[in-house]
Every structure is written in C-alpha cells, then in structure tokens.
Amino acid sequence: MGHNQVRDIVIVGGGTAAWMAAAVLATGLPQGRGTITLVESSAIGTVGVGEATIPPILQLNRLLQLDEGELIRRTQATYKLGIEFRDWRELGASYFHPFGAYGADLGGVHFHHYWLKTQQGALSDYSLPAAAAYAGRFAAPVEDPRNVLSRLSYALHFDATLYAAYLRDVATGRGVTALDGRIVDVALDGESGWVRSILLEDGREIAGDLFIDCSGFRGLLIEEALNTGYENWSHWLPMDRALAVPSQCSGPPVPFTRSTAQDAGWIWRIPLQHRTGNGHVYCSSFVDDQQAADRLLDQLDAPAIADPRPLRFQTGRRPKAWNRNVVALGLACGFVEPLESTSIHLIQQGVTTLLSLFPRDGINKAEVAEYNRLMQRDFERVRDFVILHYKQTLRRDTDFWREMAAMPVPDSLSHRMELFAANGRVMIEPGELFTETSWVAVMLGQGLTPNGYDLQADLLPEAEVREKLDRMRTTIARGVQALPTHKSYIDRLCAG
Numbered sequence: 305m306g307h308n309q310v311r312d313i314v315i316v317g318g319g320t321a322a323w324m325a326a327a328v329l330a331t332g333l334p335q336g337r338g339t340i341t342l343v344e345s346s347a348i349g350t351v352g353v354g355e356a357t358i359p360p361i362l363q364l365n366r367l368l369q370l371d372e373g374e375l376i377r378r379t380q381a382t383y384k385l386g387i388e389f390r391d392w393r394e395l396g397a398s399y400f401h402p403f404g405a406y407g408a409d410l411g412g413v414h415f416h417h418y419w420l421k422t423q424q425g426a427l428s429d430y431s432l433p434a435a436a437a438y439a440g441r442f443a444a445p446v447e448d449p450r451n452v453l454s455r456l457s458y459a460l461h462f463d464a465t466l467y468a469a470y471l472r473d474v475a476t477g478r479g480v481t482a483l484d485g486r487i488v489d490v491a492l493d494g495e496s497g498w499v500r501s502i503l504l505e506d507g508r509e510i511a512g513d514l515f516i517d518c519s520g521f522r523g524l525l526i527e528e529a530l531n532t533g534y535e536n537w538s539h540w541l542p543m544d545r546a547l548a549v550p551s552q553c554s555g556p557p558v559p560f561t562r563s564t565a566q567d568a569g570w571i572w573r574i575p576l577q578h579r580t581g582n583g584h585v586y587c588s589s590f591v592d593d594q595q596a597a598d599r600l601l602d603q604l605d606a607p608a609i610a611d612p613r614p615l616r617f618q619t620g621r622r623p624k625a626w627n628r629n630v631v632a633l634g635l636a637c638g639f640v641e642p643l644e645s646t647s648i649h650l651i652q653q654g655v656t657t658l659l660s661l662f663p664r665d666g667i668n669k670a671e672v673a674e675y676n677r678l679m680q681r682d683f684e685r686v687r688d689f690v691i692l693h694y695k696q697t698l699r700r701d702t703d704f705w706r707e708m709a710a711m712p713v714p715d716s717l718s719h720r721m722e723l724f725a726a727n728g729r730v731m732i733e734p735g736e737l738f739t740e741t742s743w744v745a746v747m748l749g750q751g752l753t754p755n756g757y758d759l760q761a762d763l764l765p766e767a768e769v770r771e772k773l774d775r776m777r778t779t780i781a782r783g784v785q786a787l788p789t790h791k792s793y794i795d796r797l798c799a800g
C-alpha cells in the first residue's frame with residue numbers, strides 16, 4: 305500500500321465519535337509528529353443521543369487522564385450499575401443485567417453453576433451491583449479485594465452534547481485544530497483513489513494523509529466518496545426507528561438504565577442529574593410513528609421538556625472500517641441498536657485499535673487488514689449479544705415477538721445458546737466484551753433454563769454450598785447498606 309507517511313490527520317464531524325477520536329489521537333500520538341484537524345459543521349446537527357455507556361469507558365477516561373469528578377460535573381452524569389429489563393422475557397417479568405460478577409466462584413467452578421444446582425434465592429441477590437442499583441446506592445469500588453465493595457463495576461450515563469463539548473476542550477487543549485465549515489466535496493487522488501482533500505462550502509480545501517470519517521450515518525467519505533458498502537443486519541435486528549425525548553427528573557436518579565419491552569421494540573429510560581433521557585426504539589413494519597410516540601409519551605414518569613425527536617437507522621456495518629486512507633468511526637462505521645449501550649464503546653474500540661496499529665511509515669496493508677478483522681469481530685460479538693434478547697423470549701403476544709422468536713440467528717449465537725441450554729456453560733475467549741456474568745444474566749433473564757450444570761459443582765457437599773451461598777447474600781446485603789445513596793455520592797463529587 306505504501307503511500308505517504310501519515311503526518312496530517314483530518315477528522316470529519318463534530319459529534320461524539322469525532323471528539324472521542326480527536327481526544328484519543330491527540331493524547332496517544334507523539335507530540336510534533338503532525339497535525340490533527342477536525343472539521344465540523346454547526347449548520348448540520350449531531351445525533352445528540354447516546355447517553356448510556358458500559359464499564360470500559362473508565363479505561364478511556366484513564367487513557368485520556370480525565371478527572372472523573374470533573375467529567376461528572378461537566379456532563380451532568382450519573383452512575384450506571386447495569387440495565388434493568390422489564391417485560392422482555394414475558395409481560396410483567398423483569399431481570400437485571402449487572403456490571404460485575406455474581407457471588408464468588410468456588411473450587412474453580414463459576415458461581416452460577418452452584419446457583420443452578422441449588423436455585424437458592426434470586427440470582428440478583430448475589431450481585432452487589434444489582435442489589436446496590438435497586439437500593440439506589442453507589443460508591444466507587446474499594447481497592448481491597450477482601451472487601452465485598454471491591455466487586456462493584458460501573459459505567460456512566462451522561463448528556464451526549466455536554467460530553468462532546470467536554471472532549472472538545474480536552475482535544476483542543478492538546479493541540480487539535482477545529483474548523484467550522486460544511487463539506488461539499490471530497491477530492492480523490494486520480495491514480496490511487498485515496499482521499500486527497502475535503503472541500504468546504506466557503507472554498508477552503510483541507511488536505512490530509514489519513515482521514516477519520518465521523519460524519520454520521522451518511523458516511524461522507526467512507527461511503528459517498530469511497531463506496532465501501534454496508535452489510536445489512538436488519539433481518540436479525542429489524543428495529544429501524546427511534547424517538548428520543550427528555551423529561552424532567554421524577555426523583556433522585558437511579559444508578560441504572562431501564563429498558564422496557566414494547567409491542568415491537570422497547571423504551572429506554574436514562575437518568576441524568578438535570579433531566580431523564582427517554583426513547584422508543586421500534587420496528588416500523590409493525591408500529592407506526594404516531595403509535596410509537598403515544599406509547600413513549602404515555603410511559604414518561606414526569607413531563608416532557610421537548611418534543612420527541614425522530615431518528616432512522618439500519619443495523620449493520622461497513623465491510624471495511626478502514627478503506628484506503630479513510631477510517632470510519634461511530635455511526636459512519638456501523639450501528640447496532642442501543643439496547644446494550646455499545647455504540648460509544650465501539651467508537652472507543654475503533655480509535656484505540658487505530659492507535660495500536662497507527663501507521664509508522666505509510667499505511668500498511670497487513671495493519672489495515674488486522675484493523676478490519678478486529679473491528680468485524682467486535683461488531684459481530686455485540687450483534688450476537690443484542691440478538692439474544694429478541695430471539696430468546698417467552699413472549700408470543702404480538703406478531704413482532706412471534707417473528708423474533710422464530711427467526712434463524714447467526715451460527716455463532718445459536719452455538720452459545722445451545723451450549724448454555726445443555727449445562728449452563730459460557731466459554732469466554734480473550735478480548736471478549738461481554739463477560740460470563742453478562743451472558744448468564746441475559747440468558748437466564750430471558751428464560752433460557754439449562755438442563756444441567758457443571759459436573760464439578762457436585763464436588764462440594766450440598767450443605768456446604770448452601771451455607772456459602774447464604775453467607776454471600778448476607779455479605780452483599782450488608783455491603784449495600786454501607787454504601788451512600790447514589791444522589792448523595794454525586795452531590796458530594798459535584799460540590800468537590
């Protein structure tokens with residue numbers, strides 16, 4: 305591939321993806337090796353949603369050396385200990401997908417096998433994050449591994465617009481140049497077909513060696529200029545529209561996201577300090593926009609503070625996230641609906657993977673291929689986990705749910721489901737995003753009950769197992785009582 309050394313980077317866009325990329329590249333690349341220019345258009349809006357994250361966001365904060373208290377203050381953030389799923393398994397039933405492991409493993413055998421064996425109490429009683437979430441309590445985990453409070457794992461909810469503005473300050477403070485202008489054309493090199501420059505409405509031409517396309521769903525460079533294509537996954541995930549609406553706070557913010565299944569989709573509820581984010585993700589072949597809006601507004605627990613904002617999307621991904629000298633991030637790269645809050649994470653994966661494969665002397669074919677392989681793997685893992693919620697359900701009350709339960713799913717997912725159905729086994733490979741806890745929480749939560757459990761769980765006498773499980777529940781319940789309320793923890797941080 306060769307071409308020029310990569311000195312000048314041009315980032316296209318000014319949404320979450322663009323500012324995350326700008327901040328990470330400005331922090332992670334050696335100073336003085338070239339320029340980073342970001343071109344955004346104040347005339348074209350951002351998607352502006354994307355308010356729930358997952359625990360790896362904390363690694364990004366560390367990489368960027370962000371002060372968590374400042375981030376919480378500037379983005380009106382709250383803490384997130386997991387997701388509560390209502391009406392997903394069947395109407396009236398709920399379960400919690402927590403961050404952080406269940407109970408403790410015994411004799412090298414994962415905890416959930418003992419729970420499957422004894423069925424003693426509710427599974428969520430063995431999860432400190434789930435119990436703390438329902439009690440409305442939170443504190444950052446302690447370091448001492450003997451203390452149960454070391455077992456909290458968390459993520460954040462934040463205001464997406466404030467988050468982008470915060471990262472903008474971080475990135476520009478570290479040398480990124482931001483330009484405001486509408487891009488009207490993309491110039492390609494006649495010989496190689498690589499992007500040479502972008503042209504702005506006011507006549508400016510911005511040249512670069514590497515372009516990061518964060519222009520949103522349209523993919524200004526990756527698609528409109530390079531025709532990279534799109535792998536459509538809507539036969540597995542047919543949700544194609546969303547309505548987002550903020551509402552007033554209805555009380556102290558709870559430290560978890562709520563997802564409530566609907567006739568043909570689901571409604572999210574994300575509590576922030578200054579408002580609540582709500583949205584209805586739905587499938588337009590089964591429900592029309594007015595019905596979807598009515599359902600969303602009916603389920604608000606406090607008055608709306610704006611009109612519902614419509615969004616359209618198609619689930620899928622670019623077959624090449626890196627094509628020639630363009631790397632697509634964020635919505636320009638692909639989209640899996642926000643059920644497990646994974647899009648910001650996929651941006652993080654994209655930009656940190658780019659950093660670890662960053663061209664040293666020109667763009668290298670093997671490094672590009674590796675980048676594309678890793679991003680494909682990450683997208684497909686997220687896809688499978690999200691499909692699981694629809695495929696494995698006991699709901700048959702609407703055409704939508706009947707169709708979802710009957711659909712064929714990717715082999716990679718059916719294998720996981722069959723493995724779990726046999727003896728509750730979840731085999732995690734290195735680098736997987738979703739842990740054993742996540743798979744166990746959702747598979748059991750959605751009603752996939754294994755026929756058996758790991759044989760080795762029979763090595764310990766049953767009475768001893770029952771006593772140990774009892775002790776775990778008591779320790780967790782006491783641990784929760786020792787935590788401050790989520791609201792008081794945030795108030796203290798913000799005051800500080």
Ligand SMILES: Cc1cc2nc3c(=O)[nH]c(=O)nc-3n(C[C@H](O)[C@H](O)[C@H](O)COP(=O)(O)OP(=O)(O)OC[C@H]3O[C@@H](n4cnc5c(N)ncnc54)[C@H](O)[C@@H]3O)c2cc1C
Pocket residue numbers: 316317318319320321322343344345346347348349350351352353354355356357464485486487488518519520521524546547548583615617633634635636642645646647648649651
């Ligand atoms: C309904 C919904 C809910 C979501 N919820 C979550 C969630 O809870 N958690 C999560 O992790 N993710 C979520 N996401 C995904 C998240 O919103 C996105 O990943 C994130 O906002 C990144 O968007 P982006 O920066 O790629 O694109 P955008 O926000 O669309 O930004 C595109 C940028 O490109 C610029 N641009 C476009 N054309 C031009 C042009 N011609 N000239 C100059 N500039 C241009 C625009 O001005 C804008 O700045 C959700 C997405 C949707 C649709």
